[in-house]
Amino acid sequence: MAGQAEVELANRQGRLHPSQRGKVLDGSFWLAAIFAVAGVVTAVVVPATTIDTRFGAGLASSSAAAALGTAIPILLLAVWLAFVCWRRLADLRAGRLVVITGWTRDFGRQRPDPACPIALSTRLSKGMNEHFYLTAGGKEFQLYSKELRARIQAERVNAVYLTPRTKLLINVLPA
Template sequence: MTTAERAEVELANRQGRLHPSQRGQVLDGTFWLAAVLAAAGLVTAVALPVTSLETRFGAGLAAASLVAALGPAVPILALACWLAFVCGRRLADVREGRLVAITGWTHDFGRQRPDRAYPIVLRTRLSKGLNEQYFLVAGGKEFRLYRLSGLRERIQAERNNTVYLTPRSKLLINVLPA
Protein backbone atom coordinates (compact mmCIF):
# COMPACT_ATOMS: atom_id res chain seq x y z
CA MET A 1 0.00 0.00 0.00
CA THR A 2 1.45 3.38 -0.97
CA THR A 3 1.68 6.34 1.39
CA ALA A 4 -1.15 8.17 -0.40
CA GLU A 5 -3.43 5.14 -0.19
CA ARG A 6 -2.60 4.64 3.50
CA ALA A 7 -3.39 8.31 4.21
CA GLU A 8 -6.73 7.94 2.41
CA VAL A 9 -7.58 4.81 4.43
CA GLU A 10 -6.59 6.49 7.70
CA LEU A 11 -8.69 9.56 6.86
CA ALA A 12 -11.75 7.41 6.14
CA ASN A 13 -11.23 5.48 9.41
CA ARG A 14 -10.82 8.67 11.44
CA GLN A 15 -14.15 9.84 9.99
CA GLY A 16 -15.73 6.60 11.24
CA ARG A 17 -16.06 5.02 7.80
CA LEU A 18 -14.86 1.74 6.35
CA HIS A 19 -12.64 2.39 3.33
CA PRO A 20 -13.55 0.33 0.22
CA SER A 21 -10.11 -1.30 0.28
CA GLN A 22 -10.89 -2.67 3.77
CA ARG A 23 -14.01 -4.56 2.70
CA GLY A 24 -11.85 -7.63 2.16
CA GLN A 25 -11.04 -7.65 5.88
CA VAL A 26 -14.75 -8.05 6.68
CA LEU A 27 -15.66 -10.33 3.77
CA ASP A 28 -12.67 -12.60 4.22
CA GLY A 29 -12.28 -16.35 3.78
CA THR A 30 -14.16 -17.04 6.99
CA PHE A 31 -17.18 -15.16 5.65
CA TRP A 32 -17.19 -17.05 2.36
CA LEU A 33 -16.77 -20.42 4.07
CA ALA A 34 -19.71 -19.64 6.36
CA ALA A 35 -21.80 -18.49 3.37
CA VAL A 36 -21.11 -21.71 1.44
CA LEU A 37 -21.85 -23.86 4.49
CA ALA A 38 -25.09 -21.95 5.14
CA ALA A 39 -26.26 -22.48 1.56
CA ALA A 40 -25.28 -26.16 1.60
CA GLY A 41 -27.00 -26.65 4.96
CA LEU A 42 -30.19 -25.05 3.70
CA VAL A 43 -30.24 -27.25 0.59
CA THR A 44 -29.52 -30.34 2.69
CA ALA A 45 -32.18 -29.46 5.28
CA VAL A 46 -34.79 -29.24 2.52
CA ALA A 47 -33.61 -32.12 0.36
CA LEU A 48 -33.05 -34.64 3.16
CA PRO A 49 -36.69 -34.91 4.34
CA VAL A 50 -38.09 -34.74 0.81
CA THR A 51 -35.95 -37.60 -0.49
CA SER A 52 -36.46 -39.58 2.72
CA LEU A 53 -40.25 -39.25 2.55
CA GLU A 54 -40.53 -40.18 -1.12
CA THR A 55 -38.30 -43.23 -1.10
CA ARG A 56 -38.91 -44.70 2.33
CA PHE A 57 -42.56 -44.14 3.13
CA GLY A 58 -44.39 -43.57 -0.12
CA ALA A 59 -47.91 -42.11 -0.14
CA GLY A 60 -49.12 -43.45 3.24
CA LEU A 61 -47.30 -41.20 5.68
CA ALA A 62 -47.97 -41.48 9.41
CA ALA A 63 -47.17 -38.84 12.05
CA ALA A 64 -44.28 -40.89 13.48
CA SER A 65 -42.66 -41.28 10.09
CA LEU A 66 -42.88 -37.51 9.51
CA VAL A 67 -40.94 -36.87 12.72
CA ALA A 68 -38.37 -39.51 11.73
CA ALA A 69 -37.93 -37.86 8.33
CA LEU A 70 -37.58 -34.34 9.76
CA GLY A 71 -35.34 -35.29 12.71
CA PRO A 72 -31.95 -35.04 10.96
CA ALA A 73 -32.95 -31.88 9.08
CA VAL A 74 -33.70 -29.75 12.15
CA PRO A 75 -30.10 -29.48 13.52
CA ILE A 76 -28.77 -28.90 10.01
CA LEU A 77 -31.32 -26.15 9.46
CA ALA A 78 -30.48 -24.54 12.83
CA LEU A 79 -26.77 -24.49 11.98
CA ALA A 80 -27.47 -23.08 8.51
CA CYS A 81 -29.64 -20.32 10.01
CA TRP A 82 -26.93 -19.39 12.53
CA LEU A 83 -24.26 -19.23 9.78
CA ALA A 84 -26.60 -17.10 7.65
CA PHE A 85 -27.10 -14.76 10.62
CA VAL A 86 -23.33 -14.38 11.06
CA CYS A 87 -22.91 -13.67 7.33
CA GLY A 88 -25.75 -11.16 7.45
CA ARG A 89 -24.02 -9.22 10.23
CA ARG A 90 -20.84 -8.94 8.20
CA LEU A 91 -22.75 -7.90 5.09
CA ALA A 92 -24.56 -5.24 7.10
CA ASP A 93 -21.21 -3.92 8.37
CA VAL A 94 -19.95 -3.60 4.79
CA ARG A 95 -23.21 -2.08 3.52
CA GLU A 96 -23.33 0.59 6.25
CA GLY A 97 -19.59 1.17 6.21
CA ARG A 98 -19.49 2.55 9.75
CA LEU A 99 -16.76 1.92 12.30
CA VAL A 100 -16.73 2.13 16.08
CA ALA A 101 -13.75 3.98 17.55
CA ILE A 102 -12.29 3.15 20.95
CA THR A 103 -9.75 5.73 22.06
CA GLY A 104 -7.66 5.46 25.16
CA TRP A 105 -4.30 5.01 26.77
CA THR A 106 -2.65 1.82 25.53
CA HIS A 107 -1.06 -0.25 28.28
CA ASP A 108 1.57 -2.81 27.28
CA PHE A 109 1.64 -5.53 29.92
CA GLY A 110 3.96 -7.90 28.07
CA ARG A 111 3.54 -11.34 29.61
CA GLN A 112 1.92 -10.08 32.83
CA ARG A 113 -1.83 -10.10 33.44
CA PRO A 114 -3.56 -6.73 33.77
CA ASP A 115 -4.64 -5.94 37.33
CA ARG A 116 -7.89 -4.22 36.22
CA ALA A 117 -9.82 -3.21 33.11
CA TYR A 118 -8.21 -0.70 30.78
CA PRO A 119 -9.55 0.81 27.52
CA ILE A 120 -6.79 -0.73 25.38
CA VAL A 121 -4.33 -3.43 26.46
CA LEU A 122 -1.45 -5.13 24.66
CA ARG A 123 -0.48 -8.60 25.85
CA THR A 124 2.06 -11.20 24.85
CA ARG A 125 1.73 -14.94 25.31
CA LEU A 126 4.06 -17.80 24.58
CA SER A 127 2.64 -20.54 22.41
CA LYS A 128 3.57 -24.22 22.65
CA GLY A 129 6.42 -23.73 20.20
CA LEU A 130 7.76 -20.90 22.38
CA ASN A 131 6.75 -18.33 19.78
CA GLU A 132 5.39 -15.04 21.03
CA GLN A 133 1.80 -14.24 20.14
CA TYR A 134 0.54 -10.68 20.45
CA PHE A 135 -2.98 -9.74 21.54
CA LEU A 136 -4.91 -6.49 21.72
CA VAL A 137 -7.82 -6.14 24.14
CA ALA A 138 -10.27 -3.34 23.34
CA GLY A 139 -13.98 -2.93 23.96
CA GLY A 140 -14.07 -6.09 26.08
CA LYS A 141 -12.89 -8.28 23.20
CA GLU A 142 -9.48 -9.83 22.58
CA PHE A 143 -7.93 -9.73 19.10
CA ARG A 144 -4.86 -11.64 17.99
CA LEU A 145 -2.38 -9.46 16.14
CA TYR A 146 -0.79 -11.42 13.32
CA ARG A 147 2.64 -10.50 12.05
CA LEU A 148 1.50 -10.23 8.44
CA SER A 149 -1.22 -7.68 9.22
CA GLY A 150 1.29 -5.04 10.34
CA LEU A 151 -1.00 -3.76 13.11
CA ARG A 152 1.40 -4.72 15.91
CA GLU A 153 4.11 -2.48 14.52
CA ARG A 154 1.74 0.51 14.22
CA ILE A 155 0.45 0.35 17.80
CA GLN A 156 2.42 2.65 20.02
CA ALA A 157 2.37 1.49 23.62
CA GLU A 158 2.12 3.83 26.59
CA ARG A 159 0.29 6.54 24.68
CA ASN A 160 -3.20 7.19 23.28
CA ASN A 161 -4.33 5.03 20.37
CA THR A 162 -7.64 4.63 18.58
CA VAL A 163 -8.90 1.15 17.75
CA TYR A 164 -11.47 0.85 14.92
CA LEU A 165 -13.97 -2.03 14.98
CA THR A 166 -16.98 -2.96 12.90
CA PRO A 167 -20.16 -2.33 14.95
CA ARG A 168 -21.98 -5.65 14.51
CA SER A 169 -19.37 -8.32 13.93
CA LYS A 170 -16.72 -6.68 16.17
CA LEU A 171 -13.82 -7.21 13.76
CA LEU A 172 -10.57 -5.30 14.26
CA ILE A 173 -10.07 -3.07 11.22
CA ASN A 174 -7.34 -0.60 12.12
CA VAL A 175 -5.32 0.90 14.97
CA LEU A 176 -4.06 4.49 14.69
CA PRO A 177 -2.26 6.83 17.08
CA ALA A 178 -4.75 9.27 18.59
Protein backbone atom coordinates (compact mmCIF):
# COMPACT_ATOMS: atom_id res chain seq x y z
CA MET A 1 0.00 0.00 0.00
CA ALA A 2 1.40 3.35 -1.00
CA GLY A 3 1.78 6.12 1.51
CA GLN A 4 -0.36 9.24 1.25
CA ALA A 5 2.73 11.40 0.66
CA GLU A 6 3.77 9.26 -2.33
CA VAL A 7 0.26 9.46 -3.83
CA GLU A 8 0.11 13.23 -3.32
CA LEU A 9 3.54 13.70 -4.93
CA ALA A 10 2.49 11.75 -8.01
CA ASN A 11 -0.75 13.76 -8.27
CA ARG A 12 1.05 17.08 -7.85
CA GLN A 13 3.31 16.03 -10.75
CA GLY A 14 0.14 15.49 -12.83
CA ARG A 15 0.39 11.69 -12.77
CA LEU A 16 -2.00 8.99 -11.68
CA HIS A 17 -0.45 6.90 -8.92
CA PRO A 18 -0.68 3.10 -9.44
CA SER A 19 -2.67 2.76 -6.21
CA GLN A 20 -5.38 5.01 -7.75
CA ARG A 21 -6.08 2.71 -10.70
CA GLY A 22 -9.06 1.30 -8.84
CA LYS A 23 -10.74 4.72 -9.10
CA VAL A 24 -10.58 4.50 -12.90
CA LEU A 25 -11.34 0.78 -13.18
CA ASP A 26 -14.17 0.81 -10.68
CA GLY A 27 -17.34 -1.30 -10.58
CA SER A 28 -19.05 0.70 -13.33
CA PHE A 29 -16.13 -0.01 -15.68
CA TRP A 30 -16.30 -3.75 -15.05
CA LEU A 31 -20.09 -3.79 -15.39
CA ALA A 32 -19.85 -1.96 -18.73
CA ALA A 33 -17.10 -4.37 -19.88
CA ILE A 34 -19.19 -7.43 -18.97
CA PHE A 35 -22.24 -6.04 -20.77
CA ALA A 36 -20.15 -5.12 -23.83
CA VAL A 37 -18.79 -8.66 -24.12
CA ALA A 38 -22.22 -10.17 -23.45
CA GLY A 39 -23.75 -7.87 -26.07
CA VAL A 40 -21.25 -8.90 -28.74
CA VAL A 41 -21.76 -12.57 -27.94
CA THR A 42 -25.55 -12.16 -28.02
CA ALA A 43 -25.43 -10.18 -31.28
CA VAL A 44 -23.52 -13.06 -32.89
CA VAL A 45 -25.35 -15.98 -31.29
CA VAL A 46 -28.94 -14.75 -31.78
CA PRO A 47 -28.80 -14.52 -35.60
CA ALA A 48 -26.79 -17.73 -35.88
CA THR A 49 -29.31 -19.76 -33.85
CA THR A 50 -32.58 -18.25 -35.14
CA ILE A 51 -32.01 -18.62 -38.86
CA ASP A 52 -33.58 -21.91 -39.82
CA THR A 53 -33.57 -22.83 -43.50
CA ARG A 54 -35.40 -26.18 -43.33
CA PHE A 55 -38.79 -24.58 -44.08
CA GLY A 56 -37.82 -22.82 -47.26
CA ALA A 57 -36.21 -19.61 -48.44
CA GLY A 58 -39.20 -17.37 -47.57
CA LEU A 59 -39.22 -18.34 -43.92
CA ALA A 60 -35.44 -18.19 -43.71
CA SER A 61 -35.36 -14.58 -44.90
CA SER A 62 -38.08 -13.50 -42.46
CA SER A 63 -36.31 -15.18 -39.54
CA ALA A 64 -33.02 -13.57 -40.62
CA ALA A 65 -34.67 -10.13 -40.63
CA ALA A 66 -36.13 -10.75 -37.18
CA ALA A 67 -32.78 -11.96 -35.87
CA LEU A 68 -30.95 -8.93 -37.28
CA GLY A 69 -33.66 -6.64 -35.91
CA THR A 70 -32.79 -7.94 -32.46
CA ALA A 71 -29.03 -8.23 -32.96
CA ILE A 72 -28.32 -4.76 -34.38
CA PRO A 73 -29.55 -2.72 -31.36
CA ILE A 74 -27.74 -5.10 -29.01
CA LEU A 75 -24.57 -4.74 -31.06
CA LEU A 76 -24.86 -0.93 -31.08
CA LEU A 77 -25.25 -0.90 -27.30
CA ALA A 78 -22.25 -3.23 -26.95
CA VAL A 79 -20.14 -0.94 -29.18
CA TRP A 80 -21.10 2.11 -27.10
CA LEU A 81 -20.21 0.29 -23.85
CA ALA A 82 -16.91 -0.83 -25.38
CA PHE A 83 -16.18 2.81 -26.27
CA VAL A 84 -16.89 3.86 -22.66
CA CYS A 85 -14.47 1.17 -21.44
CA TRP A 86 -11.87 2.22 -24.03
CA ARG A 87 -11.96 5.82 -22.74
CA ARG A 88 -11.31 4.64 -19.19
CA LEU A 89 -8.45 2.41 -20.36
CA ALA A 90 -6.99 5.31 -22.37
CA ASP A 91 -7.05 7.47 -19.22
CA LEU A 92 -5.29 4.70 -17.35
CA ARG A 93 -2.66 4.18 -20.06
CA ALA A 94 -1.93 7.91 -20.31
CA GLY A 95 -1.55 8.15 -16.56
CA ARG A 96 -1.92 11.92 -16.74
CA LEU A 97 -4.27 14.09 -14.72
CA VAL A 98 -5.97 17.40 -15.41
CA VAL A 99 -5.54 19.91 -12.59
CA ILE A 100 -8.12 22.56 -11.73
CA THR A 101 -6.72 25.03 -9.21
CA GLY A 102 -8.68 27.80 -7.57
CA TRP A 103 -10.25 29.37 -4.55
CA THR A 104 -12.67 26.99 -2.84
CA ARG A 105 -15.90 28.26 -1.34
CA ASP A 106 -18.27 26.28 0.84
CA PHE A 107 -21.84 27.21 -0.10
CA GLY A 108 -23.42 24.94 2.50
CA ARG A 109 -27.01 24.22 1.43
CA GLN A 110 -27.13 27.09 -1.07
CA ARG A 111 -26.72 26.55 -4.79
CA PRO A 112 -23.04 27.04 -5.78
CA ASP A 113 -22.10 30.07 -7.85
CA PRO A 114 -21.08 28.90 -11.36
CA ALA A 115 -18.35 31.57 -11.45
CA CYS A 116 -16.58 29.97 -8.48
CA PRO A 117 -13.75 27.71 -9.75
CA ILE A 118 -14.17 25.13 -6.96
CA ALA A 119 -17.28 24.91 -4.82
CA LEU A 120 -18.48 22.70 -2.00
CA SER A 121 -22.16 22.20 -1.27
CA THR A 122 -24.41 20.04 0.87
CA ARG A 123 -27.84 18.62 0.12
CA LEU A 124 -30.27 16.69 2.22
CA SER A 125 -31.74 13.50 0.81
CA LYS A 126 -35.31 12.36 1.43
CA GLY A 127 -34.05 10.39 4.42
CA MET A 128 -32.55 13.63 5.80
CA ASN A 129 -29.01 12.38 5.21
CA GLU A 130 -26.42 14.92 4.13
CA HIS A 131 -24.73 14.43 0.77
CA PHE A 132 -21.60 16.43 -0.02
CA TYR A 133 -20.78 17.71 -3.51
CA LEU A 134 -17.74 19.28 -5.15
CA THR A 135 -18.13 21.39 -8.28
CA ALA A 136 -15.01 21.99 -10.38
CA GLY A 137 -14.49 22.66 -14.05
CA GLY A 138 -18.22 22.85 -14.66
CA LYS A 139 -18.80 19.32 -13.40
CA GLU A 140 -20.34 18.22 -10.12
CA PHE A 141 -19.01 15.27 -8.14
CA GLN A 142 -20.67 13.61 -5.17
CA LEU A 143 -18.11 13.07 -2.43
CA TYR A 144 -18.73 9.55 -1.18
CA SER A 145 -15.47 9.35 0.75
CA LYS A 146 -15.60 11.09 4.12
CA GLU A 147 -11.79 11.25 4.25
CA LEU A 148 -11.69 13.08 0.91
CA ARG A 149 -14.39 15.49 2.11
CA ALA A 150 -12.43 16.14 5.30
CA ARG A 151 -9.25 16.94 3.31
CA ILE A 152 -10.92 19.65 1.23
CA GLN A 153 -10.46 22.93 2.99
CA ALA A 154 -12.85 25.75 2.18
CA GLU A 155 -11.82 29.40 1.89
CA ARG A 156 -8.41 28.60 0.49
CA VAL A 157 -6.82 27.47 -2.78
CA ASN A 158 -7.22 23.78 -3.60
CA ALA A 159 -6.22 21.65 -6.58
CA VAL A 160 -8.73 19.16 -8.03
CA TYR A 161 -7.23 16.26 -10.01
CA LEU A 162 -9.35 14.68 -12.78
CA THR A 163 -8.73 12.13 -15.51
CA PRO A 164 -8.49 13.89 -18.90
CA ARG A 165 -11.08 12.00 -20.98
CA THR A 166 -13.66 10.73 -18.53
CA LYS A 167 -13.36 13.55 -15.96
CA LEU A 168 -13.30 11.21 -12.97
CA LEU A 169 -12.43 12.81 -9.64
CA ILE A 170 -9.13 11.32 -8.45
CA ASN A 171 -7.96 13.59 -5.65
CA VAL A 172 -8.26 17.03 -4.06
CA LEU A 173 -5.24 18.59 -2.37
CA PRO A 174 -4.44 21.98 -0.88
CA ALA A 175 -2.51 23.98 -3.47
